[in-house]
Amino acid sequence: MNFWRIVLRSLKHHRFSSILTVISIALGIALLIAVYSFKEQTHNTFTQVGLGVDAILGPKGSPLQIVLNALYHLEEMPGKIKWTYFQEVEKHPLVVQAIPFAVGHSYGGFRVNAIDPRFLTEFEYLPGKRFSFADRDGGQGRAFSAPAEAVAGWAAARSLNLRLGTEFSPICGVREGDPIHETDRLKFVGILAPTGTPHDRAIYIPLEAFYVLSGHPVETQKMAKDMEYREISGAYIKVKRIRGGALHPGIQDLKFTINQSDRNQLVVPNEVMPQLFNIIGWVDRVLIAIAAILTVLSALFLFFSLLSALRERRRDLALFRALGATRKTVMGLVIFEALIISLLGGILGLFLGHGLIGVGAHFVKVETGVAFTAGYLSRTDWLVLPGAVLLGLLASLLPALQAYRLGVLKNLSPIS
Amino acid sequence: MRRRPLALMLPAILILVLWGSIGQTAAAEEHHGHKAFHDGVLNVIGKELAHAEVLVVEDTLKVWFVGGGQDTGRSVHLKAAEIPLMVKIPGQGQKKLILKANPMKLAGEKMGYCSHFVARADWLKEVKEFEAAGSVVIKGVKEKLIIHYPEGYDPLHKHGHGDHEKEEHGKEHH
Numbered sequence: 001m002n003f004w005r006i007v008l009r010s011l012k013h014h015r016f017s018s019i020l021t022v023i024s025i026a027l028g029i030a031l032l033i034a035v036y037s038f039k040e041q042t043h044n045t046f047t048q049v050g051l052g053v054d055a056i057l058g059p060k061g062s063p064l065q066i067v068l069n070a071l072y073h074l075e076e077m078p079g080k081i082k083w084t085y086f087q088e089v090e091k092h093p094l095v096v097q098a099i100p101f102a103v104g105h106s107y108g109g110f111r112v113n114a115i116d117p118r119f120l121t122e123f124e125y126l127p128g129k130r131f132s133f134a135d136r137d138g139g140q141g142r143a144f145s146a147p148a149e150a151v152a153g154w155a156a157a158r159s160l161n162l163r164l165g166t167e168f169s170p171i172c173g174v175r176e177g178d179p180i181h182e183t184d185r186l187k188f189v190g191i192l193a194p195t196g197t198p199h200d201r202a203i204y205i206p207l208e209a210f211y212v213l214s215g216h217p218v219e220t221q222k223m224a225k226d227m228e229y230r231e232i233s234g235a236y237i238k239v240k241r242i243r244g245g246a247l248h249p250g251i252q253d254l255k256f257t258i259n260q261s262d263r264n265q266l267v268v269p270n271e272v273m274p275q276l277f278n279i280i281g282w283v284d285r286v287l288i289a290i291a292a293i294l295t296v297l298s299a300l301f302l303f304f305s306l307l308s309a310l311r312e313r314r315r316d317l318a319l320f321r322a323l324g325a326t327r328k329t330v331m332g333l334v335i336f337e338a339l340i341i342s343l344l345g346g347i348l349g350l351f352l353g354h355g356l357i358g359v360g361a362h363f364v365k366v367e368t369g370v371a372f373t374a375g376y377l378s379r380t381d382w383l384v385l386p387g388a389v390l391l392g393l394l395a396s397l398l399p400a401l402q403a404y405r406l407g408v409l410k411n412l413s414p415i416s
Numbered sequence: 417m418r419r420r421p422l423a424l425m426l427p428a429i430l431i432l433v434l435w436g437s438i439g440q441t442a443a444a445e446e447h448h449g450h451k452a453f454h455d456g457v458l459n460v461i462g463k464e465l466a467h468a469e470v471l472v473v474e475d476t477l478k479v480w481f482v483g484g485g486q487d488t489g490r491s492v493h494l495k496a497a498e499i500p501l502m503v504k505i506p507g508q509g510q511k512k513l514i515l516k517a518n519p520m521k522l523a524g525e526k527m528g529y530c531s532h533f534v535a536r537a538d539w540l541k542e543v544k545e546f547e548a549a550g551s552v553v554i555k556g557v558k559e560k561l562i563i564h565y566p567e568g569y570d571p572l573h574k575h576g577h578g579d580h581e582k583e584e585h586g587k588e589h590h
Contacts, residue, residue, distance in 0.1 A: 085522075088521065088522060089522060092522070249455075252453065252454065252455070253454055254522075256453045256454065256480075256489070257520045257522045257523045258522050258523070259489070260490070260491045260520065260523035260524070260525075260531070261522060261523050261524045262524060
């Protein structure tokens with residue numbers, strides 16, 4: 001009988017334990033792949049891309065809080081800055097674009113960001129990419145041009161089932177129970193095409209509209225006309241670039257200078273976000289450890305199932321030897337059986353892992369607006385199959401040695 | 417019977433290897449000590465009362481007066497409008513240089529409340545190293561201002577802050 005047919009017959013004979021082992025290896029590997037892929041994609045999204053913002057001009061307070069609020073529409077802004085100060089920063093020779101905004105409103109669980117209209121028309125959220133309202137891109141309508149108009153990010157529009165012409169009253173605050181600006185009705189005139197960034201998860205209204213919403217105190221209303229009095233939450237800043245697209249090193253001087261002021265600071269998201277990863281890094285490590293333990297346990301499972309299969313088949317293998325098979329052939333049978341199981345586990349784990357990312361990505365996109373791709377290949381993907389082979393080889397080492405040392409006469413002698 | 421512990425050790429080794437790789441990626445980068453926020457060199461004033469961060473860019477000598485100890489990210493404001501310096505250049509003798517207050521408007525500075533001083537001179541373009549001395553009234557105390565460029569001045573430590581800083585920066589960029 002052919003060597004491979006014997007291997008396959010043996011696998012078929014122990015199909016239950018073989019399938020279980022394949023599944024357990026696949027689960028461990030799938031979890032490893034999913035965790036590493038999410039980890040790398042999150043890192044890429046949150047640290048390298050920077051969501052088109054080189055720096056955020058904001059009030060004094062936690063830089064991480066400012067980044068989370070200004071870019072990810074989470075948390076709350078720790079204060080406000082003067083409009084006149086923003087204008088001074090805007091004039092700085094290093095600054096190429098400054099987009100002021102005012103936060104603190106919400107609707108249907110989504111933040112309402114009062115912002116300069118240039119954000120929708122001129123701002124590049126990724127190098128070379130501006131917001132689109134075009135049908136072909138998945139957008140609708142146009143940018144706002146009047147105080148009573150609004151634009152919804154793709155995820156916000158989808159989640160709240162917003163249409164062009166839908167009217168809404170913003171909530172004055174971001175917490176449950178905060179008052180509603182009931183007499184103010186703003187109409188959606190545009191829905192942004194999906195960008196795969198947290199910008200999708202917000203509603204945008206004109207900055208001017210922020211100050212004149214009914215219910216705001218007289219001081220806030222005064223800010224609509226009196227620029228000396230006006231305050232904003234912050235501003236997205238783009239600075240000059242040097243060769244290779246890197247940020248102009250002068251940004252450090254600008255940051256130092258602004259940070260010396262009493263009320264303001266300049267936050268560079270790419271410097272701040274790694275702090276967040278240091279804080280939440282333990283979650284990654286726990287998940288990776290669980291996945292690693294699961295994979296190792298599946299290797300142990302493979303090891304014991306090979307060992308028990310060998311015990312059952314001692315007599316068969318002895319007979320095989322008696323019919324002329326060499327020690328190496330018998331040893332090879334065990335090793336290849338393990339390799340086939342672990343390879344199948346690896347391949348299944350690869351598909352399962354990417355399936356897991358695909359399912360998870362949908363929920364992440366709905367919840368955070370961040371787009372993950374199931375097809376993303378992390379460093380782990382390239383190691384899966386060699387790793388699975390190594391795992392199978394390690395698990396089969398001892399059973400294979402036992403098969404090699406199998407005594408023909410001893411195992412062929414009558415049992416009773 | 418002896419073989420079983422050996423077999424059990426293999427997965428254990430695998431666990432250790434995996435843990436090792438996790439630990440490697442998780443290793444937090446730490447840095448401590450004085451940081452020059454403008455990529456200049458730090459020169460101690462008094463007994464770490466403050467620092468003068470010095471940077472030469474072409475024909476301009478830029479000086480930022482910042483906090484002492486590790487507080488080098490905070491400006492220290494001076495009332496002076498000018499600070500005369502006597503600059504010793506190896507092989508060229510002494511030259512006079514006057515640092516002039518250059519308030520950082522975005523930091524809320526003005527004349528009489530300024531931490532940033534500059535001096536311009538053509539010969540600065542050619543100078544690779546120098547020592548300068550003057551005096552300043554800083555935090556209400558009159559102190560000698562000693563600048564060693566490019567190594568930095570720190571009488572309490574053998575090597576200057578310049579070298580120290582390069583090490584610190586190196587660590588940060590790893």
